[in-house]
Amino acid sequence: MSETETPYLTVPPPPSDEIRFEIYYGVSSPWALLGAPEAERIARKYGVTIHLKPIVVVEENGGIRLKTRHPARQAYHALDLYRTAQHLNVPMKPSPRYYPQPPGTIEIAGQAIIRIQQRFGVGSEEALTFSYEIQRCIWVTEMGDHSRVETLQEIARICGFDEDTIEQCVVDKRGNEGDEGVMEWRRNHEEAVKLGIFGTPNYVVNGEIFWGQDRLNFVEMRIKELIDAGAKPLKY
Secondary structure: OOOOOOOOOOOOOOOOOOOOOEEEEOOHHHHHHHHHHHHHHHHHHHOOOEEEEEOOOHHHHHOHHHHHOOOHHHHHHHHHHHHHHHHOOOOOOOOOOOOOOOOOOOOOHHHHHHHHHHHHOOHHHHHHHHHHHHHHHHHHHHOOOOOOOOHHHHHHOOOOHHHHHHHHHHHOOOOOOHHHHHHHHHHHHHHHHHHOOOOOOOOEEEEEEEEHHHHHHHHHHHHHHHHHOOOOOOOH
């Protein structure tokens, strides 16, 4: 690789026979909450499967946590979030009680989503609903602290999960090297680093990244192009 080349895409990848639709997102990202319904609409329309991949901001690629940004950027983030939520008619709290959380706490929610997805399947209604209800807990209902297992377990009950599922999937196993949720959480981050992801949500179609919920129109265009060229949604 020459000095001017990078390992990241600068043009869309060549056509493929399959369509992979992955969402790398921060569970607490308000933009991920605002984009979730549209992402699901696109998936339903074209018959593709959403693979949820919770992560944190990828600092290795230049990602910057909100509270470490310049005050001007933080102010604009709040203003733009207010406008977007108003436009989409989502009753979001401007300053949620339990956001932001200290680093090292969101893993519990992210890994719980991963385990639910592992149990019910990639693209399952159960995984998508559980993820969305956690996001609503942060930004809309404020029913509790999403970094606490007890709050996540209550959300799981609201979603209709039985007690065995809750006991096995909605737990705190941070640091447990043998836990599938922990291992997939780490793989998600490693994949995000390799793809060139820095912020969330990032919608990825066959390795091509689309940063931000305001790029979902491009996501739909790409998926339609692939289908028109004969590609089929990946079956998990």
